[in-house]
Amino acid sequence: MPFLALGLAPALARAAERLGFAAPTPIQAQAIPVVLSGADVLATAQTGSGKTASYVLPLLQGFVQQAPTSPRRVRALVLVPTRELAAQVGEVLRALAQDLPRRPKVVVLFGGVSINPQLMALRGGADVVVATPGRLLDVVAHNALRLGHVGTLVLDEADRLLDLGFADELQRVLALLPARRQNLFFSATFPTSVQALADGLLHQPQRIDVPANDAEAPMVQQRAIQVDSTRRTQLLRHLIETEGWPRVLVFVATQHAATVVAGKLNRGELYATPFHGGLSQGARQEVLGEFKEKRWDVVVTTDLAARGIDIENMPVVVNYDLPRSAVDHVHRIGRTGRAGAEGLAISFVTAAQLAHWRLIEKRQGLSLPLEVLPGFEPTEVPPPPVPGGGGIKGKRPSKKDKLRAAAAQKTASGGEQLL
Structure with missing residues (x-):
């Protein structure tokens, strides 16, 4: 048409x-x-x-x-x-x-x-x-x-x-x-x-x-790799070198982690830089521009880059830290496999985040084998379950969820007056 x-x-x-x-x-x-x-x-x-x-x-x-x-x-x-x-x-x-x-x-x-x-x-x-x-x-x-x-x-x-x-x-x-x-x-x-x-x-x-x-759906292959939390950077460097990835977008949980992980990768002779909300707007635009021009091998970012950023032919995204919710997982992996291109999304799963990964899998309808790579066999064990749940974005509504529900009810009742 x-x-x-x-x-x-x-x-x-x-x-x-x-x-x-x-x-x-x-x-x-x-x-x-x-x-x-x-x-x-x-x-x-x-x-x-x-x-x-x-x-x-x-x-x-x-x-x-x-x-x-x-x-x-x-x-x-x-x-x-x-x-x-x-x-x-x-x-x-x-x-x-x-x-x-x-x-x-x-x-x-x-x-x-x-x-x-x-x-x-x-x-x-x-x-x-x-x-x-x-x-x-x-x-x-x-x-x-x-x-x-x-x-x-x-x-x-x-x-x-x-x-x-x-x-x-x-x-x-x-x-x-x-x-x-x-x-x-x-x-x-x-x-x-x-x-x-x-x-x-x-x-x-x-x-x-x-x-x-x-739709012209993103053609994204997903992998989940079990690894100790202390060896994630080593594993990331190993994958970049052995798989020959030209560019990688790496998601972490905090601005501090973005800076630390990028610094460690740089010491391993990779061109890596952090990208997060703590940078000035000029610095953020510069990083994005240089990444699109393929002047960086790796950009380590928070969820700031999970939405609304279109980088052509982004081959790989890595969840160094798992996303907070299944919805955030969708947006993160959506940075690769765009416009009909093929992409790869890898999630590192530590023992402490295993239960959360299972929740993401359930909500996204995934069933991925947990890979263990030679030389990176995990030794950490999952922590004991917390009484009463406490998982990230689990079934029990959080305080924020309750506030959202209250706001939704207020808007639903008074929304017609705003239109």
Whole structure:
């Protein structure tokens, strides 16, 4: 099916093909006509399946069909959870708009850098704003931006934006928007903990679910290797050298661990660097740029890099520390095997994390053999079970889960007033 058959303008169809979209992916084929119709959308599809273009192309078509105003008015607002995803969505918008007879002014707003250049960029208004919630509110507080004419709100990585960490900021943003608008929620996962919040903010949404086996699903081979916690770095170095991996994205639990593991790898003559939220925005952009240019062998990162970062032909990701939840596991391994390419995801399983690994397997429908590599035979034993559970993201609701449930109930009961 060509893009023209979805109702897109010829210039946008050509732009999509120029960027390498030979034909619409399943999420694009299903979402674009619905978005063009003006309906609210709740869409779930695997990472790397083309979700960003699914809403960017209809947004640009809506811009072309609107009469220009002076000063410019923000007609579309895209909210994202991270600076890196904000920059990436901005790049996609500008790239797809290149062939349009009238190009929109796209302004990207995120924290971690000086606000002054962003305020300057908003002089004369903007047509499309891509922002993290906190910096958006800062800009509004400086009277540099008004959101009273927003016709379409997009939440990219909606599950995280609806999570407790962004709940307050999101509610403050919603209060600044017109009651009548189109709402588009896109994400790779939609846990039940945020489903009620989404339902309360959407008006008769069209639900689009593209299962992994129906989409251009990531072709990711997964392996689980049992290893002692003290020998993970040695094993990582051994695998890189013996498998001949050209680039590796390694996930750890903390910023400190990212720095320590990268330092140890460097001493083993590998070009490795940490990437985490403690770095300045300039440093983070530099690391990503150099990694994409293949100037680093290994980037050791926290879950900061688990969402919204698209690195072409990323061959391998390694869970040095297991992710906190099964949902985070999906996003981590989604950094490889993108756009139809093959990928490899390896999880190191220590004795202390064995029970948690079994939980991830169960929730993801996995059944992987626990490999033991020669020379790295584990000697550690699992700790005794903690009375009352206590596992990470187990069946018992945590305090955070209870707060989410309370917020969901509050939003569900009062959500109609926000729309």
